Amino acid sequence: MRKTNRYRVTESNSLWQIYKTVPFFKVCKNFIVIQLGRYSPSLKLKNWLYRTFLRMKIGESTALALMVMPDVMFPEKISIGRNSIVGYNTTILAHEYLIEEYRLGDVVIGDEAMIGANSTILPGVTIGDGAIVSAGTLVHEDVPAGCFVGGNPMKLIYTKEEMDKRQLQQK
Template identity: 65%
Template sequence: MPLLDWSRIRLRNVERYPVEGPNALWQIYRTVSPWKGVKNFICIQMARYCPHLPTKNWIYRHMLGMKVGKHTAFGLMVMVDAFFPERISIGDNSIIGYNTTILAHEYLIQEYRLGYVKIGSNVMIGANSTILPGVTIGDNAVVSAGCLVHKDVPAGAFVGGNPMQVIRYSEE
């Protein structure tokens, strides 16, 4: 069996920060102010339950620093990154489905990783999906419900599964 050629595999676009001592999550407040975490948590919880889309988008834009396009809609219970929401950008007229999680950080045992999440315009993210840090989802893409988005999604692609796979491309 041949060895895996890592040079041909595109990893997510993340910044890696090694830590020494206890696991990286135990050291989180060396990275992020606890007050920022508390403020963001409260704002995110308000947005998660808010039924009014313009108010929800205002919270994301003005209180969390996210870039949210015109007419983008977040379903009930969407969970955005509590520590680095400013690393999330979403284009115009996109839908983020119920209970989706969008992460811009990963805290592991010996390192933590940060990445920007870029979601294009006219994108549909199905319910209960998870989007990992460092991922770009192109314009007009569709992510099926329950999908783990662990790598970039090309514009116009329909993807699904865990792990995510391209199911088909748009014929537009």
């Protein structure tokens, strides 16, 4: 189960009430910073922009590839450990706006994790240290440390023990 906080709405759907949940100018600023970062060829500049203006926690030597899309409304709820890779065009969400409610949840990506291109990470998910997420995966639940997962819906492909055994066989 994802770790999200749920907030009921009583009027129209929650997206129509977006600026009751997050200030308009915050969204505008975040959008501009994220667009600069998405197209920046400099990993250092991108990490600096995201740490400084979005308050994202990004570890040393972490690489967010071209076109990665952090959450526009709540980027401060995203934490990525050191020496991790987030692949091309991945979306990291910390919010969900639904018909009768909206949900917020922290996204935690551990150290030395690898997220494949075109993946989507939903709010309230933790991806453990050394985990590998295959390209195109919908991450809808926690990923244990050292595991290899993939697919839509996401499934466990190899446990940490199986991954360790495979790496020993390749040496």
